[in-house]
Amino acid sequence: MGVGIRGQDPRIQRYHAYANRIRPRPAVIRNAWWAFVVGGMISLLGQGITWGFQQVGLTENAAATPTSIVLVGLGALFTGLGWYDRIVKHGGMGGTLPITGFANAMVAPAMEFRAEGLIMGVGAKLFTLAGPVLVYGMATAFVMGAIRYALGIG
Amino acid sequence: MMIAEQIGEASYRTTEAYIAETAACVGPKEGEGPLGEYFDAVWRDEGVAHPSFERAEQAMLTQAQDTVLSKASRDWSEVDLVIGGDLMDQLIATDFVARRHQRPLLGVFSACASFAEALAAAAAMVRQPGPDTILVGASSHHLTAERQFRFPLELGYQRTPTASWTATAAGAVLVVARSTPVAIDAVTFGRVVDWGWKDANDMASAMAPAAVDTIQRHLGALGEKVDAYDAIVTGDLGAFGMKLAAHLADTEYDFDLGGKLEDCGHLLYDIERQDVHNGGSGAGCAAAVFSGYLYHNLRTGRWRRMLLAATGALFSPTSSQQGESIPAIAHAVTISWRGEQS
Numbered sequence: 001m002g003v004g005i006r007g008q009d010p011r012i013q014r015y016h017a018y019a020n021r022i023r024p025r026p027a028v029i030r031n032a033w034w035a036f037v038v039g040g041m042i043s044l045l046g047q048g049i050t051w052g053f054q055q056v057g058l059t060e061n062a063a064a065t066p067t068s069i070v071l072v073g074l075g076a077l078f079t080g081l082g083w084y085d086r087i088v089k090h091g092g093m094g095g096t097l098p099i100t101g102f103a104n105a106m107v108a109p110a111m112e113f114r115a116e117g118l119i120m121g122v123g124a125k126l127f128t129l130a131g132p133v134l135v136y137g138m139a140t141a142f143v144m145g146a147i148r149y150a151l152g153i154g
Numbered sequence: 155m156m157i158a159e160q161i162g163e164a165s166y167r168t169t170e171a172y173i174a175e176t177a178a179c180v181g182p183k184e185g186e187g188p189l190g191e192y193f194d195a196v197w198r199d200e201g202v203a204h205p206s207f208e209r210a211e212q213a214m215l216t217q218a219q220d221t222v223l224s225k226a227s228r229d230w231s232e233v234d235l236v237i238g239g240d241l242m243d244q245l246i247a248t249d250f251v252a253r254r255h256q257r258p259l260l261g262v263f264s265a266c267a268s269f270a271e272a273l274a275a276a277a278a279m280v281r282q283p284g285p286d287t288i289l290v291g292a293s294s295h296h297l298t299a300e301r302q303f304r305f306p307l308e309l310g311y312q313r314t315p316t317a318s319w320t321a322t323a324a325g326a327v328l329v330v331a332r333s334t335p336v337a338i339d340a341v342t343f344g345r346v347v348d349w350g351w352k353d354a355n356d357m358a359s360a361m362a363p364a365a366v367d368t369i370q371r372h373l374g375a376l377g378e379k380v381d382a383y384d385a386i387v388t389g390d391l392g393a394f395g396m397k398l399a400a401h402l403a404d405t406e407y408d409f410d411l412g413g414k415l416e417d418c419g420h421l422l423y424d425i426e427r428q429d430v431h432n433g434g435s436g437a438g439c440a441a442a443v444f445s446g447y448l449y450h451n452l453r454t455g456r457w458r459r460m461l462l463a464a465t466g467a468l469f470s471p472t473s474s475q476q477g478e479s480i481p482a483i484a485h486a487v488t489i490s491w492r493g494e495q496s
Contacts (some may be wrong), residue, residue, distance in 0.1 A: 026314060080308075088311065092312045108305070108308040129306075
């Protein structure tokens with residue numbers, strides 16, 4: 001009754017079919033609703049901050065940068081206080097995707113790897129999560145920029 | 155005298171192995187769970203006063219080891235051998251606590267099955283005149299395991315419903331070659347079973363076939379049926395994995411686990427209230443659940459005979475990222491209550 005490694009053993013196929021059938025699934029509808037609510041509230045907050053900067057005389061474009069800075073600062077602060085993981089626990093991608101989630105992805109490893117020192121700990125691990133975002137964000141920006149340039153829009 | 159008689163491909167009857175004492179230390183979440191009262195020590199926090207959580211895990215393992223020796227009125231100098239394991243790379247919990255105790259050490263690793271592996275090895279080795287006193291232990295810590303296997307803590311990514319919660323727990327058992335009320339009767343060393351499951355957030359699917367494989371071979375070697383046992387306790391399959399194991403045993407292996415099946419990861423927490431999704435896991439989970447609750451049931455005679463069949467998912471973050479499937483293993487140990495006649 002040899003135990004196969006992936007082979008053609010029909011028991012394995014029957015087992016996978018059964019496991020896939022009864023495996024508990026994430027509550028997709030509820031998660032999507034909470035992602036919408038949490039992500040929407042963070043966006044609303046960002047919009048409010050932008051309006052605030054416009055009130056003190058910045059144009060809408062000029063207000064974008066300080067708004068991002070404030071949101072990143074808040075995301076970092078909430079991570080440090082141990083609140084942001086609770087926001088994401090309920091909000092899922094609604095908490096991860098906004099720029100506050102980016103701050104969370106930077107600060108969480110910084111806190112986590114303090115014990116390994118400032119160079120090989122915080123320094124080396126700071127971008128473990130944010131790194132892929134930066135790499136592919138910049139790569140996408142480069143490609144989009146090239147397309148705009150080629151089309152003569154840029 | 156025959157010490158450990160081979161009765162199957164990897165099964166041995168262990169005629170001289172007894173349990174003198176056990177001890178379990180756990181973190182606050184484990185202490186709040188349904189088994190809280192069975193543990194020797196419940197920490198108030200995860201060990202924040204220690205310089206790192208790795209050191210906290212070492213302190214918890216040391217505490218469990220010291221506690222079992224003091225409960226058995228034994229001294230470290232009487233320990234012939236220490237066998238144990240944990241989840242950390244290079245076993246830095248088990249190995250580093252050995253700096254202090256200075257006893258001969260065998261470090262073992264089979265993830266969440268490390269405790270059962272160590273207990274089985276000890277049972278097969280213990281004898282008169284020696285090694286007649288073997289200290290078995292295992293530990294895990296939620297915060298050290300998360301950062302090694304998954305993500306930083308303050309990063310609040312959502313867990314899937316099949317994910318398990320690594321327990322902050324340590325358990326220690328003193329195995330001796332001198333008659334006590336609780337005996338280790340037989341052990342089966344597991345083999346790697348890999349049915350091609352790849353999702354590291356669902357170790358239950360990978361491990362259930364290993365559990366059933368080992369249980370079947372163990373019962374077969376002993377010529378026993380499930381009803382010879384008061385309980386068959388797997389390690390860290392959780393609620394979902396228990397269903398899979400019961401189904402697999404019933405449909406593919408022709409034995410019915412019936413109402414006898416329990417699981418350390420399922421017992422440790424209140425799954426609904428404590429938000430642990432599929433249940434507990436980690437090398438310390440089976441170690442603490444056995445040393446606390448399961449041993450209590452044997453020691454008090456509530457159970458006459460139980461089978462511990464802890465399972466381990468033998469993947470690493472590297473193998474997982476490289477797309478490898480998850481090999482799993484289960485080791486089985488039959489433990490019985492012999493009454494107070496000793």
